Amino acid sequence: KVVGFDYNKNLINNLVSGKIHINEPNLLQKINKYKKNICFTNEIKNFAGCKIIFISSDVPTNIKGKSNLKLIKKDINKLKKKFSNKNLVIMSQVMPGFTESLNWDKNKLFHQVETLIFGKAYMRALKPERIILGVKNISNKINKDVLNFYKKFNCPIIKTNYKTSELIKISI
Numbered sequence: 001k002v003v004g005f006d007y008n009k010n011l012i013n014n015l016v017s018g019k020i021h022i023n024e025p026n027l028l029q030k031i032n033k034y035k036k037n038i039c040f041t042n043e044i045k046n047f048a049g050c051k052i053i054f055i056s057s058d059v060p061t062n063i064k065g066k067s068n069l070k071l072i073k074k075d076i077n078k079l080k081k082k083f084s085n086k087n088l089v090i091m092s093q094v095m096p097g098f099t100e101s102l103n104w105d106k107n108k109l110f111h112q113v114e115t116l117i118f119g120k121a122y123m124r125a126l127k128p129e130r131i132i133l134g135v136k137n138i139s140n141k142i143n144k145d146v147l148n149f150y151k152k153f154n155c156p157i158i159k160t161n162y163k164t165s166e167l168i169k170i171s172i
Contacts, residue, residue: 003050004040015040024121047083051145055079056091056114067095076102087146093169099134099162106136107143111165115172130156134165 006012014021020028031038039046047053055075060068072092079088080103089110090099099111111134116124131150135142138159142150150157160168 001049002038003046004038005042005044005046006040007042009042012040012042023118025119027122030122044078044082047079047086050083050086052087052089052149053079053083054089054091054112059092059094067093069094069098076104080104087143089146094166096163096166096170098166100136107140108146110135110142110146111162111169113165113169113172126153128153128155130158132158132160132165132168134162135159136162 004012004015011021015031018028018032020031055072057072057075059072062068072090072094076088079086084104085108087108087110088104089112091112091114094111099109100106102109113132113134114125115128131153133142133150138161141147142157142159147157
């Protein structure tokens with residue numbers, strides 16, 4: 001089961017009615033095929049049943065390449081108020097040190113490097129070459145819920161610390 005969230009009500013209504021704004025081959029067919037397992041919503045309360053919450057927001061940058069992290073911080077603070085007991089995986093491009101600076105249980109906080117390519121995003125998400133996961137302490141085991149999720153992809157899981165993961169994401 002997947003909960004797709006966005007604050008934009010029009011975007012959610014379009015997704016619910018099958019209007020996809022993303023040019024990704026076969027995406028609409030896949031959404032229709034699995035629609036009984038997908039909930040598109042703009043209500044944060046719908047995360048209540050989730051074990052893992054992913055944030056993949058674009059981080060705006062100015063003309064000098066400086067990131068504006070205000071929106072992603074605001075989103076994380078809203079999640080913290082209701083869902084601090086959940087696993088949080090940040091997939092956004094953030095500066096090294098961002099994830100570690102968050103006030104979240106570090107055993108439930110991760111930074112994932114994703115390398116999606118427009119036009120191939122769906123297939124790369126389903127069949128990644130590897131999963132690079134930033135964690136607080138690479139000598140600690142990844143918690144059961146998160147590890148069980150990533151094992152389903154049947155590819156190597158590479159643990160790094162948060163800063164290395166964030167730097168890899170920027171480099172890619």
